Amino acid sequence: MGRQIHELLQQNQAVEKPVFFDDNMHKAGEPGSHPFAAFEKDEFKDLSFIIGVGYKHLSAKNDISRKLKALNRTVLSFIHPSCFVNETAEIKAGSVLYPMCNIDQRAVIGHSVLINNSVVICHDSVIGDCTYISPGVVIAGKVTVGENCFIGAGAVIANGITVGNNVIIGIGTVITQDVPGNSRVIGNPMRMVESLNLF
Numbered sequence: 328m329g330r331q332i333h334e335l336l337q338q339n340q341a342v343e344k345p346v347f348f349d350d351n352m353h354k355a356g357e358p359g360s361h362p363f364a365a366f367e368k369d370e371f372k373d374l375s376f377i378i379g380v381g382y383k384h385l386s387a388k389n390d391i392s393r394k395l396k397a398l399n400r401t402v403l404s405f406i407h408p409s410c411f412v413n414e415t416a417e418i419k420a421g422s423v424l425y426p427m428c429n430i431d432q433r434a435v436i437g438h439s440v441l442i443n444n445s446v447v448i449c450h451d452s453v454i455g456d457c458t459y460i461s462p463g464v465v466i467a468g469k470v471t472v473g474e475n476c477f478i479g480a481g482a483v484i485a486n487g488i489t490v491g492n493n494v495i496i497g498i499g500t501v502i503t504q505d506v507p508g509n510s511r512v513i514g515n516p517m518r519m520v521e522s523l524n525l526f
Contacts, residue, residue, distance in 0.1 A: 328379045328380060328381035328382075328440075329347060329349060329379030329380070330379075331379070331480075332377060332379040332423055333345055333347075333379070335405070335407070335423075335425065336377070336405060339405075339407065339408065344359065344511065345359060345506040346359050346360075346371070346374060347359055347360040347361070348360075348361050348362070348363045348364075348365055348366040348419065349361075349363060350362055350363045353370075353505070358498045360520075364516075365467045366391075366395075367394065367398065372398070372400065374400070374401070375401040375402070376391075376395055376400055376401065376402050376403065376421075376426075377402070377403050377421065377423065378391050378392060378402070378439050379406065380397075380419055381459075382441075382459040382477050383446045384475065385457050385458070385459060385493075386457075386474075386475050386493075388439055388457045388475075389439070389456055389457040389474060389475055391439075391525050392421055392439040392456065392457060395421075396438075401419040402421040402438075402439070403420070404418055404419070404420055404421060404423065404424075405422075405423045405424065406418065406420045406424045407424055407425055407426045407427075407428070409426045409427050410424050410426070410427065410428040410429070411428070411429045411430065412424075412428075412430045412431045412481075413430060413431050413433075414435070415432045415433050416430045416431065416432065416433065416434045416435070416436070417434070417436065417440045418430070418433045418436045419436060419437050419440075419456075420424070420438055420439075421438050421439035421440075422436050422437070422439060422440040422441070423440075423441050423442070424436075424439065424440070424442045425441075425442060425444045425446075425462075426444055426445070426446065427444055427445045428442050428444070428446045428447070428448075429446075429447045429448070430448050431447075431448060431449045431452075431468075432450040432451070432452045433450055433451045434449070434450065434451065434452045434453070434454075435453045435454070436448070436454050436455070436459070437453075437454055437455045437456035437458065437474070439456060439457045440454050440455075440456065440457065440458050440459075440460070441456075441458075441459050441460065442460045443459075443460060443462045443464075443480075444462040444463070445462055445463050446460050446461075446462070446463070446464045446466075447465045447466065448460075448466045448507075449465075449466060449467050449468040449486075450468045450469070451468055451469045452466050452467075452468060452469060452470040452471070452472075453470075453471045453472070454466075454472045455460075455472055455473040455474035455475070455476065455492065456470075456474045456475075457474055457475050458472055458474065458475065458476040458477075458478070459474075459476070459477050459478070460475070460478045460518050461477075461478060461479050461480040461481075461482070461498070462480050462481075463480050463481045464478050464479075464480070464481065464482050464483070464484075465482075465483045465484070466478075466484045467483075467484060467485050467486040467488075468486050468487070469486055469487045470484050470485075470486070470488050470489075470490070471486065471489045471490065472484075472486075472490045472494075472523040473490055473491045473492035473493070474492045474493070474507060475492055475493045476490060476493065476494045476495070476496070477490070477494075477495045477496065478496045479495075479496055479497045479498035479499070479500065480498050480499070480500070481498060481499045482496050482497070482498070482499060482500045482502065483501045483502065484496075484502040485501075485502060485503045488502055488503070488504070488505055488506070489505045489506075489508065490502070490505070490506045491506060491507050491508025491510065492508045492509070493508055493509045494506050494507075494508065494509070494510050494511070494512070495510075495511045495512070495515030496512055496513075497511075497512065497514070497520075498513075499514075499515065500512055500513050500514055500515065500517055501515040501516065501517060502517055503516070503517060504517070
């Protein structure tokens with residue numbers, strides 16, 4: 328995920344010389360890379376951070392986001408120039424919006440949310456910290472999505488729905504009723520399942 332976000336930033340001339348905190352890259356001797364835990368060191372306190380942790384590690388991403396906040400580090404957001412973001416919407420630090428997203432009136436996007444290609448988030452919806460929204464998702468008005476959620480490609484969430492924390496929504500799922508935290512849902516009509524092998 329880090330490399331993918333880096334490419335997106337480079338294509339849009341948003342970063343010149345990135346520094347990576349990645350154990351695998353560091354072991355391979357890639358230039359500009361450091362061990363992962365080094366991001367907390369004082370020598371890097373003047374850097375601006377974007378968290379490139381993928382959907383398989385949303386809780387860890389949330390921990391990193393909180394640590395950066397506690398260390399008073401600068402965490403950047405990136406909104407692709409092809410996105411439409413209404414002037415009344417709020418996008419919090421660390422969020423990344425891929426191309427062609429549409430964020431409507433008074434929507435609130437939490438910290439370190441990743442919104443993939445062509446996502447629509449309608450008016451007055453709130454997306455919790457460190458949630459991952461896959462391509463083509465449509466979230467209708469006045470929806471609340473908790474922290475650390477994964478929403479699969481092409482899912483649709485109807486008006487006024489509440490989705491709890493740590494929920495996995497499978498590809499193409501249509502959400503027409505509230506989803507409690509720590510649930511796994513899939514299908515149309517939506518059904519709860521014991522596990523989804525997304526990860």
